[in-house]
Amino acid sequence: MTGSEGGPVVTQRPLREWLARTIAQCCDGAVSAEEILAADCPLAAMGLDSLALVRFIDVVESELDVLVELDGDLWMRDLDSIAGYVGGLLAPPAGG
Numbered sequence: 001m002t003g004s005e006g007g008p009v010v011t012q013r014p015l016r017e018w019l020a021r022t023i024a025q026c027c028d029g030a031v032s033a034e035e036i037l038a039a040d041c042p043l044a045a046m047g048l049d050s051l052a053l054v055r056f057i058d059v060v061e062s063e064l065d066v067l068v069e070l071d072g073d074l075w076m077r078d079l080d081s082i083a084g085y086v087g088g089l090l091a092p093p094a095g096g
Helices: 015-026 033-038 050-064 079-090
Strands: none
Touching: 015 033, 015 050, 015 079, 050 079
């Protein structure tokens, strides 16, 4: 999933929507991207399991070239919290 310049698709689309589509793909469509975007609860409450989490982390790390810390509560967050976390990983380091 790369853009025309070879970078990740995320550079052309808002991060939140990209994450919702990625999560939906990682859970084999058990929950749609639209449901994820509309939800106001943690992803785990929507029925997403640990296999989907591992798939999601793999895609995020490979597509965005970041290292996701598996702190155990990522799936206990809602989409906005995950988007904030991933957005922070994409932000340039302070002073650089």
